[in-house]
Amino acid sequence: KITYIHQAQPLGLAHAVKISQDFLGDDRFVMFLGDNVIQGGISPLIRQFADSQWNSQIVLTEVSHPEEYGVADLDEDGKIHQLIEKPQNPPSNLALVGIYMFDHHIFEAVNAIHPSRRGELEITDAIQWLVEQKYDVYPYIHRGWWIDTGAPSAMLEANSLVLEELEPRISGYVDRDSEVDSRVTIEKGAEIVNSIIRGPTIIGENTRIVNSYVGPFTSIAHEVSIQNSEIERSIVLEHSTLDSLPARVQDSLIGRHVCLERSPMRPKALKLTLSDYSQVGLL
Known part of the structure; x- marks a missing residue:
């Protein structure tokens, strides 16, 4: 309270x-x-x-x-x-x-x-x-x-330092086709399926990661879904989705209830809904 x-x-x-x-x-x-x-x-x-x-x-x-x-x-x-x-x-x-x-x-x-x-x-x-x-x-x-942590770069640096202080533990489910190294924390209810997780990294409660790569210095909050995607040195807050992204997400801050996905629709274009003061880097 x-x-x-x-x-x-x-x-x-x-x-x-x-x-x-x-x-x-x-x-x-x-x-x-x-x-x-x-x-x-x-x-x-x-x-x-x-x-x-x-x-x-x-x-x-x-x-x-x-x-x-x-x-x-x-x-x-x-x-x-x-x-x-x-x-x-x-x-x-x-x-x-x-x-x-x-x-x-x-x-x-x-x-x-x-x-x-x-x-x-x-x-x-x-x-x-x-x-x-x-x-x-x-x-x-x-x-x-x-x-x-007033700037995004400072937030990511702080996240990296805090992750290095965590004592890793596996409380969720990891299938036999996944690779999870010794510096990873996986909270209860989380599922790792056919994925590679490299630490220091934390995966929150009830998060599901399928056919994906999560690289070092990444914090994934609870109730997140990541499928067919790659992410590294980033922070993802709760109830967000990353699905079938064509490139690795890196050095990024992703808020709550965000949906990042690749659309099959044509013509091929970038379709964005951005809040005030958003910053987007495209390659």
Whole structure:
């Protein structure tokens, strides 16, 4: 069950926290910007924060272009001295990843700060307020990979890295004419018939793959049908169909309820139904 809280206007991340106070109450909570993917996930960080007396924990990582991010300046003891949003002259290369943990004192902060020059209540200003008020804000420096998945290429790269972390298992059906290597996960109810599956790859529940090739770094969601087709380094969401495609699908993001098939009708042509901002590459 998911509860949504509507933010009527884009007035900043701290504003999002502010309007969530009635829902959150005095509970400690995680604020996770959804386009972030980090190695190992955040479960260890949640346990670390839950077992601590910290008022807040923020996640930092070293980046090549800190001027493009919110940046943390730490003192000699490793404590936060200052947080700066997209500085022209960054005092460090430690960027805010977009994963924050707070206790109820954050509500004091979001009610005390003022909108920035762009008219938003900035979460960096709220955290800086906590620091200045001597609340305990712990800077966790993440040493593994981190990807901001705002672009399709970054989404595919994140998918590849996450697949490499999965522990493979076969819970579905694989017939004797298929080849499935040791790095493949096949969920329950899935069927692999006369096909080749090379990992790291995951095949979702009740998905059916027949006379096809699924190459490395591919994530296939549940209730998908792939027949007489080839796909590699791609993501396919649920209830989609790939049928008798004349060329391999590669480096692609395919949404829900998508049907990709070869039509027998003539004249031979490309017949497309595309949503706003779609991108299609044809060879």
